[in-house]
Amino acid sequence: xxxxxxxxxxxxxxxxxxxxxxxxxxxxxxxxxxxxxxxxxxxxxxxxxxxxxxxxxxxxxxxxxxxxxxxxxxxxxxxxxxxxxxxxxxxxxxxxxxxxxxxxxxxxxxxxxxxxxxxxxxxxxxxxxxxxxxxxxxxxxxxxxxxxxxxxxxxxxxxxxxxxxxxxxxxxxxxxxxxxxxxxxxxxxxxxxxx
Numbered sequence: 001x002x003x004x005x006x007x008x009x010x011x012x013x014x015x016x017x018x019x020x021x022x023x024x025x026x027x028x029x030x031x032x033x034x035x036x037x038x039x040x041x042x043x044x045x046x047x048x049x050x051x052x053x054x055x056x057x058x059x060x061x062x063x064x065x066x067x068x069x070x071x072x073x074x075x076x077x078x079x080x081x082x083x084x085x086x087x088x089x090x091x092x093x094x095x096x097x098x099x100x101x102x103x104x105x106x107x108x109x110x111x112x113x114x115x116x117x118x119x120x121x122x123x124x125x126x127x128x129x130x131x132x133x134x135x136x137x138x139x140x141x142x143x144x145x146x147x148x149x150x151x152x153x154x155x156x157x158x159x160x161x162x163x164x165x166x167x168x169x170x171x172x173x174x175x176x177x178x179x180x181x182x183x184x185x186x187x188x189x190x191x192x193x194x195x
């Protein structure tokens with residue numbers, strides 16, 4: 001009796017079992033592969049977390065920098081105010097000395113009938129006032145017999161004359177003052193004009 005392999009019922013059953021085992025093994029292997037290999041969503045989550053950390057770090061640096069700048073600005077403002085107060089205080093101290101001399105001069109002149117003594121006292125106090133202001137940096141603008149300079153002079157009159165060259169300051173009607181390069185008040189002047 002000859003047996004054909006194709007008709008063997010045991011062999012068919014055995015082949016089916018092998019197919020099932022192979023399928024199960026493939027499924028187990030696939031699930032192991034998916035567990036061991038990071039999924040795309042896990043990579044996205046990791047990248048998102050890193051970006052959040054970087055953002056938080058940069059945001060904290062920005063906030064610290066903004067706070068430092070604000071503190072710096074406040075310190076500068078305070079220093080500027082202190083300098084102005086100190087400068088004003090220094091100026092006031094110098095001018096108080098002048099006021100003291102005015103008071104002394106007033107008392108000294110109560111019983112004086114000599115006009116020359118009054119003039120001398122006035123000139124002394126005037127000189128002291130100028131010295132105090134000069135120490136603070138005040139300078140008188142030179143004008144008379146100078147060429148007219150619109151940066152330092154303000155022409156309020158123009159007088160035709162042949163005695164002075166054109167655009168020369170003939171006379172000063174009100175003195176001008178500057179502090180360094182800054183003009184505090186221009187000199188009011190009469191300027192020579194050609195006939």
